[in-house]
Amino acid sequence: MSFNAALVDRFTQMAKLMELLGEDSFKASAHARAARTIGDHPNDLESVAKGPDAKAHLTKIEGVGAKIADKIIELATTGSISELDALRSKAPVGLLAVMEIPGVGPKTAAVFWKQGGVESVADLKRIIADGSILKLPRMGAKSVEKIRESIAIVEAGAQRLHLGVAMPIAERVVGHMRAVPGVSNVAFAGSLRRGKETVGDLDVLVCTNDPSSAASAFVGMHGVLQVIAQGESKCSVRMAIRSDNGRWGGDDAGSATGAEASIQVDLRVIDEERWGAALMYFTGSKEHNVRLRERALKLGLTLNEYGVFPEDPSTVEPPQQRGVPSIASRTEHEVYASLGMAWVPPELREDRGEIDAFAEAASESDPVSAGGKLARRKRGASTGHEPPASAATGHARGVPRLVELQDIKAELHAHTTASDGVMSIVELATAAKRRGFHTIAVTDHSRSSAVAGGLSPERLREHIRDVREAGAQVQGIRILAGSEVDILSGGELDYDDDLLAELDIVVASPHAALSQDSATATRRLLKAIEHPLVHILGHPTGRLINRRAGLSPDVPALVQAAKALDVALEINTHWFRLDLRDTHARVVAEHEALVAINSDVHAPEDFDNLRYGVATAKRGWITAAACVNTWTQPALLAWLKKKR
């Protein structure tokens, strides 16, 4: 576990234990918040915590003050946090798992413990089985049955679904609902709409003049395993998942208990008049919504899922129930505008600085309020760089012109039957051309990737000739001869320089030795970036989401080197990789370095993953200009040529 992951684990535990023990809830949420921002932090904090001015650097992180900084330093230097040890001595640690059960919060867990003698999930199952749970306060038959079902779901190995598994399910639901009579609008919301790499459940919103037909159509969908709730305004079901992890084998439904893998899908019926406010509310993130509400209050307004309302001293009843007209609610643009903001793309709604940035953009004509907001905001510690001025890389009026799917005009990482792809060079080029691309790079594996059919130097020389021939054969698209060259464990590349120099493009990627420590991995990847013939660093960490952690290099160091040497860092678009991840991409954006959004194509359908990579890039605030795949063919070829 990386040091940051350890911090997230420790502070999360502290927050949970404080809630359980009934300590100050604001203190508990302060620790939970610190865990979240540390989890988002791109570089390893261990060296920061052990280095000079540790406290000053650490307190620059949002949500980290003097006390939490001390605890970070304590963990780095002693390997433990004494306050956490004290908390753990006050309450059984097994209760943390009890609190993970949906529907069981800190208060309920405390009752189980203090009045029911429960110290673990096993204890909880025991008092459910012998019925003694019914003697506890507020525990009726229905509550107990819900808890029993929730335990079963947790034990079936419920984990968040990959973005690329959840998206087709959501689109099927949306398509199904769109065809229901009376339905005028359908959309999915939640973390799926934000393009998060994993998704816990699906939220689907409909606008209809016939709610009961919509509800019955929803619960009657193919694949529905269980109807959890069916009302006029909200329905919840569990739907079966069929997932295929493709060339990595296995699947997401890896349940050892034999229970069918499923995902909860919520349907909500929304009035047309409040569509925008509801869409915002259900898109989240929770943290983004909280910030917006705080902003509304400062402006003398109240924001809820029904709209923006004038502030009201009456706290008894929500404004919409007293017939107070909303100031804005019909569209998201309207709602943001009423809060003095430009519309925020869903991928950015994570409370990572977007509120200030998009308020600044909207108020740019007002020099008093426009200046300095970003600068005042806390920045990640110890990157050693201030964020760039907004104007330089495609930022218009303070709002970044983020990369969009239709901007992508080149694929720079693709495999053919020469290694482990399923298409010939001509088939690959034809497929890329059909996508509207002007350039496709053939980058089969290098010799060390033996299981992937890596090419020997001799075989690569033949392959280059084959690529040139195909180029003459297929018109209307430029086919580049390249290689996805293994970065060996010490940072050396898998082919000699004279061979690499014959290639139009070199993508250097780590494939083995993915458990190296952070410092070794950083040296290894830096060496590849510094290689004069390398254009792109492919899937830099080698992680597989929900499968393996991969490398944890010092990303800011890699980005600075890549920026200086004109190397692009890849966002690999396969939903199993999404590597670089969103928070890493954000570092690239802040340093105005380059990314390559590549689909690592092995089969024709891999091109379809592009949207997941674009979503990840947007979550990292990557502009179109910063993505080499959006460039014109002459610009792209000129960039490649500089390394030849």
Next chain:
DNA sequence: GCCGTTTTCGGCCCGACTGTTTTCAGTCG
């Protein structure tokens, strides 16, 4: 414990739903 364009002290989002109550606590998003 953190934080600051009405604050270095005194706040810290808002509503729905559920199940259990007899007016509301707990959980969730």
